[in-house]
Amino acid sequence: MESRSITPLPHSFYARSVLAVARDVIGKTLVRNHPLGELRARIVEAEAYRGPEDRAAHSYGGRRTERTEAMFGPAGHAYIFLLYGMHWHLNLVTGEYDAPQAVLIRAVEPLIGIEKMAALRGVDAHDAQGRAHSTLTNGPGKLCQALGIDSSLYAHDLTRSPLLLTDGPKLARGQLGRSERIGIDYAGSWARKPWRFYERENRFVSGPRRLRS
DNA sequence: GAATAGATTGTCT
DNA sequence: GACAATCTATTCT
Numbered sequence: 001m002e003s004r005s006i007t008p009l010p011h012s013f014y015a016r017s018v019l020a021v022a023r024d025v026i027g028k029t030l031v032r033n034h035p036l037g038e039l040r041a042r043i044v045e046a047e048a049y050r051g052p053e054d055r056a057a058h059s060y061g062g063r064r065t066e067r068t069e070a071m072f073g074p075a076g077h078a079y080i081f082l083l084y085g086m087h088w089h090l091n092l093v094t095g096e097y098d099a100p101q102a103v104l105i106r107a108v109e110p111l112i113g114i115e116k117m118a119a120l121r122g123v124d125a126h127d128a129q130g131r132a133h134s135t136l137t138n139g140p141g142k143l144c145q146a147l148g149i150d151s152s153l154y155a156h157d158l159t160r161s162p163l164l165l166t167d168g169p170k171l172a173r174g175q176l177g178r179s180e181r182i183g184i185d186y187a188g189s190w191a192r193k194p195w196r197f198y199e200r201e202n203r204f205v206s207g208p209r210r211l212r213s
Numbered sequence: 214g215a216a217t218a219g220a221t222t223g224t225c226t
Numbered sequence: 227g228a229c230a231a232t233c234t235a236t237t238c239t
Contacts, residue, residue, distance in 0.1 A: 047231075056231070067224065085222030087232050104231060141232050183231050209214095 006031060006166050008159040014075035014094050018101035021094045022048035023178075023197050027171045030108055032147045033162035036116045039147055041108035041137060042168055045198040045205045047181045049091070051100035056187035059100030070155040071100040078156045078163065080149065087141030088150045092158060092165075106182070106196070108137045109204040110146070117146035139206045175200050179211050 009028065014021055025046050032039040051059030051071065058081070059071045070079040071093055079091035079102045091102035110117055114132050118125035121142065127133045137143040144150070149163065158164050177200045184191045198205045198212065205212045 049231075058231080063225090065224075081231085082223060083230055084220080084232055085230085086220075089231065091231090106231085135233095139232070181231075186230090 006164070008164040008166055009076075011074070011076040011159060013165075014092060014158070015096070016075075016094065018048040018050050018094045018103060019195065021092065022046045022103045022195065023176070025092065025103060025105075025165070026176060026197050026199055027168045029111065029166050029168040030105070030147070031161075031164050031166055032149070034113075034116065034120075034148045036119070036148070037113055039113035039116060040111040041117075041143070041147065042111055043105055043107075043165075044109050044202045045105075045107035045196070047104045047106055047197070048195040049102050049104060050195070054187075054193075055190040056181065056184040057100065057102075062100070064100070068100065071102050072098055073155060076158050078153055078158055080144075080151055080154045082151070083141065088144040089140045090144055090149050104140060105143065106140045107198070107202075107204050107206045108143045108147075109202060110137055120148055121146050134203045136204075138204045171199060177211075177213070182207055182211070 025043050028043050030041045049057040051057035052062040058068050074097055075094050077093045079093050081089050090105045093102050095101040110132050115125050117136055137146045153163055156163055177198045178194050179196045180192050181196045
């Protein structure tokens with residue numbers, strides 16, 4: 001019901017180069033209408049995966065299977081996959097139809113429903129200083145667990161409830177960070193491409209210190 | 214703070 | 227049968 005007043009980002013936001021979307025999605029708001037109640041979070045870290053040439057992408061070489069099918073579909077839908085048998089990952093499909101590209105959401109900052117996210121994660125909501133625990137959503141697997149995202153939302157249209165993106169306050173000048181991507185050492189020279197974007201000094205960003213500042 | 218091991222299963226070779 | 231766009235607990239320093 002609260003979502004009545006929300007204006008989702010249109011499909012045209014996603015139907016652009018995957019690098020442009022990965023950059024521009026930092027600071028946008030993720031709205032999840034969950035059975036427990038409405039959850040909202042601000043995207044603070046994302047990575048671009050540009051198949052078919054990008055060796056780190058699941059669609060590398062044009063590999064098109066039941067799992068990767070959503071990446072080949074229309075922009076603005078969700079590509080969701082399971083890693084290490086236990087962690088769900090959320091991606092936004094971008095680019096032209098049949099261009100298998102997607103943006104991995106790596107970290108978000110909780111805005112609304114922090115207690116519910118903590119319940120879904122099975123951890124405490126607050127740290128010793130009474131702030132929302134950074135471990136609530138500072139990683140691709142953690143944020144999916146905190147927002148109740150799994151394969152039931154595979155290929156979901158991200159302009160609609162129960163999972164959509166909407167605008168957020170513009171990033172402050174100089175706060176956009178950029179680096180190589182995380183966890184893809186197997187991808188050779190592709191691993192060194194600066195296709196990761198994040199908000200500097202945001203304590204919900206994942207990775208070692210040098211990749212957060 | 215850093216380094217390490219172990220968890221756990223769908224997907225692809 | 228091996229691997230994977232990770233996370234957690236534990237064991238160091």
